[in-house]
Amino acid sequence: MAYQTINPTTNVLVKTYPNHTDADVEAALDAAHRLYKSPWSKGPIQPRLQVLERLAYLIDARKEELAQIATVEMGKLISDARDEVWIIAEIARFYARHAEKFLAPVKIDSSLGEAWVEHHPIGVMLAVEPWNFPYYQLMRVFAPNLAAGNPVVAKHASIVPHCATVFEELVNEAGAPKGAWKNLFITADQVAKIIADDRVQGAAMTGSEGAGSAIAAQAGKYLKKSTLEMGGNDVFVVLDDADLEKAVETGVFSRLHISGQECICAKRFVLHETIADKFLENFTAAMASVKIGDPMDETTKLGPLSSADASANLAKQVQRALDHGAKLYLGGKPIDGKGNFFAPTILTNVTRDNPAYFEEFFGPVAQIYVVKDDDEAVTLANDSRYGLAGVVFSRNIERAKALASRIETGAVWINTFASTAPELPFGGVKRSGYGRELSELGIKEFVNQKLVLVAKG
Numbered sequence: 001m002a003y004q005t006i007n008p009t010t011n012v013l014v015k016t017y018p019n020h021t022d023a024d025v026e027a028a029l030d031a032a033h034r035l036y037k038s039p040w041s042k043g044p045i046q047p048r049l050q051v052l053e054r055l056a057y058l059i060d061a062r063k064e065e066l067a068q069i070a071t072v073e074m075g076k077l078i079s080d081a082r083d084e085v086w087i088i089a090e091i092a093r094f095y096a097r098h099a100e101k102f103l104a105p106v107k108i109d110s111s112l113g114e115a116w117v118e119h120h121p122i123g124v125m126l127a128v129e130p131w132n133f134p135y136y137q138l139m140r141v142f143a144p145n146l147a148a149g150n151p152v153v154a155k156h157a158s159i160v161p162h163c164a165t166v167f168e169e170l171v172n173e174a175g176a177p178k179g180a181w182k183n184l185f186i187t188a189d190q191v192a193k194i195i196a197d198d199r200v201q202g203a204a205m206t207g208s209e210g211a212g213s214a215i216a217a218q219a220g221k222y223l224k225k226s227t228l229e230m231g232g233n234d235v236f237v238v239l240d241d242a243d244l245e246k247a248v249e250t251g252v253f254s255r256l257h258i259s260g261q262e263c264i265c266a267k268r269f270v271l272h273e274t275i276a277d278k279f280l281e282n283f284t285a286a287m288a289s290v291k292i293g294d295p296m297d298e299t300t301k302l303g304p305l306s307s308a309d310a311s312a313n314l315a316k317q318v319q320r321a322l323d324h325g326a327k328l329y330l331g332g333k334p335i336d337g338k339g340n341f342f343a344p345t346i347l348t349n350v351t352r353d354n355p356a357y358f359e360e361f362f363g364p365v366a367q368i369y370v371v372k373d374d375d376e377a378v379t380l381a382n383d384s385r386y387g388l389a390g391v392v393f394s395r396n397i398e399r400a401k402a403l404a405s406r407i408e409t410g411a412v413w414i415n416t417f418a419s420t421a422p423e424l425p426f427g428g429v430k431r432s433g434y435g436r437e438l439s440e441l442g443i444k445e446f447v448n449q450k451l452v453l454v455a456k457g
């Protein structure tokens, strides 16, 4: 796979980046392993945390440049790109200011003696990341592992090489030593060899089930721990007592966020039968009226999909749903002309025998379901191979909390859209993956939680 910047708004090839060779991979692993064996990784945490503080400062200083690079490479709205640059600086600061507390020894009351758990780095990590949040996906692996003392080699998606390159530049400028982070433009075969290498102790991957399965299988074969964050088919439940205006506004925002290319955006709209018609009427009007166009234009509300393939694949997926009985309520096709623009789309009448019922639509395609009560909403929500996140809208918070606890996902957001923050764990269950990123949970995924006990007497 070639590493290329192709602007999704115009489909113009901007730049092709050379792949790294096996010798480059060896040099990266050697530098990372040497660093892991050094006092820098195993010694006091503060020098590592100072790198994160400076990294956050450098990111802030180049915010607009970084945002524009992301928009040119994968087409997200410039406002969303600025938000992403903002949050990666926040993630760096969060771990700079909390990692020492998270990794401090934890005492254990034991009849056997004085006991505690220490948190030690485990070695070189591999990160394999997707294009939809081209900086965020890198930072949520880099920051906790740098703090913990694990060097990281990273394979980014082949359509965002400029983002990958500038992220590495920032890390080096922030003072990270050689080996702390190395971006590698490599193939799937080279990824497999890295996982098999004795110097590598774990793999963190975000992306598709296919890639996740391949990486997890290789990690399992070589007894390396992995974390996976893959697709989601998140429900957006609107109960009969919901604030409908807010639910419609939030539902449109979430479904169209990053042009619908976000694993935790609203995908299956589960509407209580008493409000379904009204919600659908207002939701359809709002989806049909969004401004579609250049993501660099501040007034645009829906930009292009990340690539021509993504648009073509989504069109085929929608057609397959229609061939199996779904009804096209709005949109349904790519928009003619330059770029990879896809019309806001609404599908109804998606029955359980339709393949679309179990599929994630990674684009501006909403599926509508109608239920008669909370139990039916939960049954539908959980009738999925995925389990990443979900949303419940109700004015009755206790009712929403009860429903949230019954939905089999890694997160449920009540009366707002599903999102992310440094202090909140991120991850899912079932085919959405395993493990958690961010928060105190994320920094402990790839550390040795080591018991030390001093016997009595």
Ligand SMILES: NC(=O)C1=CN([C@@H]2O[C@H](COP(=O)(O)OP(=O)(O)OC[C@H]3O[C@@H](n4cnc5c(N)ncnc54)[C@H](OP(=O)(O)O)[C@@H]3O)[C@@H](O)[C@H]2O)C=CC1
Pocket (backbone or CB within 6 Å): 001, 128, 129, 130, 131, 132, 155, 156, 157, 158, 159, 187, 188, 189, 191, 192, 206, 207, 208, 209, 210, 211, 212, 214, 215, 229, 230, 231, 232, 262, 263, 360, 362
């Ligand atoms: N959870 C999330 O945040 C995301 C989920 N997705 C899911 O993935 C689907 C497809 O998106 P896409 O970008 O193609 O995701 P992919 O899973 O193909 O890509 C994610 C990363 O994995 C790499 N990769 C792919 N196959 C392998 C392999 N066999 N071994 C090692 N690395 C591999 C990719 O490299 P390369 O780019 O070179 O192929 C990329 O760096 C989406 O429809 C969505 O369901 C996508 C993006 C984000």
Ligand SMILES: CCCCCC(=O)O
Pocket (backbone or CB within 6 Å): 132, 133, 206, 229, 261, 262, 263, 264, 418, 419, 420
């Ligand atoms: C808002 C950030 C969402 C996480 C990126 C993803 O997994 O799609």
